Amino acid sequence: xxxxxxxxxxxxxxxAWQLGRLTFGSDPQAPPPTGPPAGxxxxxxxxxxxxxxxxxxxxxxxxxWSGATVPAASVAGVAVxxxxxxxxxxxxxxxxxxxxxxxxxxxxxxxxATTTGPYRALGWEVTGELRTLDLPTAVLPRxxxxxxxxxxxxxxxxxxxxxxxxxxxxxxxxxxxTRTHPRFQVGEELPYDGLTLVEHGDTLVGYAxxxxxxxxxxxxxxxxEDILAATAEAARxxxxxxxxxxxxxxxxxxxxxxxxxxxxxxxxxxxxxHEHDTWMHRPVDLVRAxxxxxxxxxxxxxxxxxxxxxxxxxxxxxxxxxxxxxxxHLRRSSSEADLHLSVRGFARLYTxxxxxxxxxxxxxxxxxxxxxxxxxxxxxxxPAQALDYF
Numbered sequence: 001x002x003x004x005x006x007x008x009x010x011x012x013x014x015x016a017w018q019l020g021r022l023t024f025g026s027d028p029q030a031p032p033p034t035g036p037p038a039g040x041x042x043x044x045x046x047x048x049x050x051x052x053x054x055x056x057x058x059x060x061x062x063x064x065w066s067g068a069t070v071p072a073a074s075v076a077g078v079a080v081x082x083x084x085x086x087x088x089x090x091x092x093x094x095x096x097x098x099x100x101x102x103x104x105x106x107x108x109x110x111x112x113a114t115t116t117g118p119y120r121a122l123g124w125e126v127t128g129e130l131r132t133l134d135l136p137t138a139v140l141p142r143x144x145x146x147x148x149x150x151x152x153x154x155x156x157x158x159x160x161x162x163x164x165x166x167x168x169x170x171x172x173x174x175x176x177x178t179r180t181h182p183r184f185q186v187g188e189e190l191p192y193d194g195l196t197l198v199e200h201g202d203t204l205v206g207y208a209x210x211x212x213x214x215x216x217x218x219x220x221x222x223x224x225e226d227i228l229a230a231t232a233e234a235a236r237x238x239x240x241x242x243x244x245x246x247x248x249x250x251x252x253x254x255x256x257x258x259x260x261x262x263x264x265x266x267x268x269x270x271x272x273x274h275e276h277d278t279w280m281h282r283p284v285d286l287v288r289a290x291x292x293x294x295x296x297x298x299x300x301x302x303x304x305x306x307x308x309x310x311x312x313x314x315x316x317x318x319x320x321x322x323x324x325x326x327x328x329h330l331r332r333s334s335s336e337a338d339l340h341l342s343v344r345g346f347a348r349l350y351t352x353x354x355x356x357x358x359x360x361x362x363x364x365x366x367x368x369x370x371x372x373x374x375x376x377x378x379x380x381x382x383p384a385q386a387l388d389y390f
Contacts, residue, residue: 066294175384
């Protein structure tokens with residue numbers, strides 16, 4: 001018998017927490033009850049006796065796509081009781097989550113996967129990695145500090161400025177969260193041990209939030225939780241401040257944003273990977289995904305393709321895509337399509353992490369034309385990135 005899927009009521013949150021604790025091996029001490037968290041919808045799967053068999057959470061996020069905000073479903077906390085695994089519980093949960101996300105207006109979905117196979121079977125596809133690196137602090141470059149830049153310790157009063165700097169740097173990229181969800185709300189205390197600011201006059205041009213860790217021996221680690229810079233000078237200055245920790249924290253640990261100003265100053269050839277998290281992408285609603293995001297202003301073109309989505313039937317059909325003047329439109333078509341794209345293939349193209357030819361080689365695109373390259377129109381723009389784990 002198929003389980004019953006419904007929105008998780010508040011009285012079942014302790015059971016959901018316990019299921020998550022057992023699945024992910026988290027702290028056995030339950031957090032204090034605070035009521036249903038804002039900005040999320042939790043789903044539960046139940047057997048006939050009302051026992052919770054599985055859960056999944058839809059975080060009501062937004063993502064930046066070339067200057068436009070795209071409503072997103074960040075899928076988190078997917079857990080199924082060991083006795084119920086392999087029985088379709090996860091599929092039922094994620095189908096319900098997609099339908100709920102669609103009803104509330106989401107366009108795309110992202111998740112971090114501990115295993116990719118089940119999610120690929122449901123239309124998500126691997127589109128990148130979030131990498132946390134360890135670097136020897138002693139090898140970090142130290143440059144003379146420019147006279148026009150000021151370095152100081154930040155306080156909670158400076159947190160809104162760091163939020164503004166993040167938006168300035170994230171909004172022209174693709175896939176990064178807007179950090180407007182309630183879980184990112186700044187409080188009256190720093191969320192880390194220290195905050196280092198780099199300013200040019202009254203303008204914040206770089207910051208690093210860090211946790212000191214324990215000890216000062218060979219195993220000591222300085223963990224940078226968040227670091228961004230708007231200029232190369234600000235990035236060099238921040239890296240120089242981090243280098244000054246070399247005598248008491250031999251290892252610097254940080255999550256990098258590939259291609260940003262900070263990464264350009266790091267000796268990445270000396271880095272060791274501490275951790276990597278695979279992230280996957282999926283459309284929730286094709287039309288919203290295409291029409292709500294920004295597109296390169298110079299791009300013009302049109303292509304027709306067919307797509308079948310077994311989990312989100314509103315996406316199934318033949319579509320005409322037209323892109324011009326920084327905008328795109330997707331309309332249902334009555335034409336015969338030579339390009340048949342899978343949902344996973346759409347995710348790879350939309351995130352600019354694949355081309356039509358590579359998707360055809362992978363079996364994610366079937367075509368009857370000699371060259372499927374017209375569909376590369378969907379892959380325009382910089383590749384999508386992730387910086388925040390959930």
